Amino acid sequence: MLEKTSSISNKMLISVDHEKLGGFSERQVRFYLKYSSFVFKALQKPAFQKFLQWMLKNERIEEQTVRAVHVKVLPMRRKNGKGIAGNCDAARGRIRIYPKTTKFCQLFKQKFGRNTLLFYAVNRARAALIHELLHLKYVKDERKVRELAKGYFCIFTKKQSCQNPRELSIYKIIFATKSMEETPSTDSYKPGIQIKLNGTCLRASGVFR
Numbered sequence: 240m241l242e243k244t245s246s247i248s249n250k251m252l253i254s255v256d257h258e259k260l261g262g263f264s265e266r267q268v269r270f271y272l273k274y275s276s277f278v279f280k281a282l283q284k285p286a287f288q289k290f291l292q293w294m295l296k297n298e299r300i301e302e303q304t305v306r307a308v309h310v311k312v313l314p315m316r317r318k319n320g321k322g323i324a325g326n327c328d329a330a331r332g333r334i335r336i337y338p339k340t341t342k343f344c345q346l347f348k349q350k351f352g353r354n355t356l357l358f359y360a361v362n363r364a365r366a367a368l369i370h371e372l373l374h375l376k377y378v379k380d381e382r383k384v385r386e387l388a389k390g391y392f393c394i395f396t397k398k399q400s401c402q403n404p405r406e407l408s409i410y411k412i413i414f415a416t417k418s419m420e421e422t423p424s425t426d427s428y429k430p431g432i433q434i435k436l437n438g439t440c441l442r443a444s445g446v447f448r
């Protein structure tokens with residue numbers, strides 16, 4: 240059989256909902272375009288892609304199950320106003336990863352600086368992608384997905400920590416249970432995204448020293 244080895248990286252794309260653009264200022268759109276392209280590049284990095292391939296194999300999730308990974312330019316909110324990091328349409332094999340809002344990023348940057356913000360954005364997206372990929376198998380089992388996602392993220396960051404000791408610390412931010420909000424829905428990702436600037440991140444600033 241001439242089956243090509245499919246990898247997630249060539250199913251990834253940056254996508255924007257044009258009809259939503261009107262709700263944002265030009266400056267915001269510029270910011271979100273930069274954000275998405277930065278996150279996209281980071282998710283494409285071979286070390287992370289290799290890790291994802293290993294994870295899928297380990298979970299016996301066929302790579303063909305993943306049809307598309309959309310890195311969305313614009314953020315998404317729930318009806319209650321809370322942001323969403325990602326979601327998974329398991330039936331279609333389609334995953335979406337969303338950015339934090341400009342407002343959040345601004346506050347974060349003021350407090351911790353640009354580099355830490357970039358670092359946070361990338362790791363949040365990585366955690367979201369890990370989480371949503373697991374939903375392809377454990378479709379409605381939010382608890383199981385969270386538990387596994389935490390473990391896998393930790394494995395990846397531990398591996399990376401040889402090159403960058405900060406990688407390990409981000410684990411504490413993304414999965415800081417203290418500031419995590421419980422979600423009633425099963426189809427979307429929550430950990431880390433509701434980090435309060437006055438809570439976890441203050442602790443994180445100590446970690447980053």
Ligand SMILES: [Zn+2]
Pocket residue numbers: 370374381384425426427428429
């Ligand atoms: Zn979930």
